[in-house]
Amino acid sequence: MIALVTGSSRGLGKDVALAFGKRGHQVIVHYRGNKTEAEAVASMINESMALKADAGYPNEANRLVNEIIKKWGRIDVLVNNAGITKESLLIKTSEEAFDEIVNTNLKGPFNFTRAVGRHMMKQKSGHIINISSYAGVKGREGLSAYSASKAGLIGLTKTAAREFSRYNIMVNAVLPGYMLTDMGMEATDKAKESALKDSLVNEYSNPGNVAEFICYLAGTTGITGQVFNLDGRIL
């Protein structure tokens, strides 16, 4: 199985790449800026390569996918994980900040799904797993662009699932809980405290557990168009 995990130089994506690697799969470790970290992740996997692309640009996603096809001939799993956030009240959010977040978190998965989808259609198989968020369903103060992008990603997931099911391509979304990755650590103390307070198990989400779930999902058949909430907070 060949898996492309976007944004796997660190955080959740790194754990997902390593989990696929542990199962003996070939993994493409994708990154935007952190080449050294991405190469370090790739070096921990038996068959892997680290490739750079800005998810927000369709030509970069196409180039990266063509490179994989040229070298390995197919892609079985795409995990659209790369994402960014920046806290600010809606009224204070600049157009540039809104565009950057939506371009990365929503247009990025669109770019990669379109680029990879063509090949999966020819293969008549594939799994696309989009990493959305609790914020996309519930909304979060200070995260208007992020919440909008993650809500949009759920719509993209359901539509892609409908369009691709006839090609035996499964498309699902996963909502991790609050994880103390770089992204999670950047949030305000108030946001961290309230994530813990709202969790029924009074725990942050463990990226390793989320990664195991994603690997399991990628090995299933007949499950598509679903949104899996792995958060301890009730939606």
Ligand SMILES: NC(=O)c1ccc[n+]([C@@H]2O[C@H](COP(=O)([O-])OP(=O)(O)OC[C@H]3O[C@@H](n4cnc5c(N)ncnc54)[C@H](OP(=O)(O)O)[C@@H]3O)[C@@H](O)[C@H]2O)c1
């Ligand atoms: N952390 C949480 O609590 C939480 C909760 C729910 C959902 N999520 C979602 O889970 C996913 C992973 O989050 P994380 O916490 O692991 O984040 P993270 O630690 O900040 O890592 C983000 C990853 O995305 C990559 N990336 C960022 N912008 C990119 C771009 N324009 N093009 C390509 N790659 C880009 C980064 O690459 P570089 O290292 O090269 O910059 C990095 O690999 C995100 O989609 C996030 O929204 C996170």
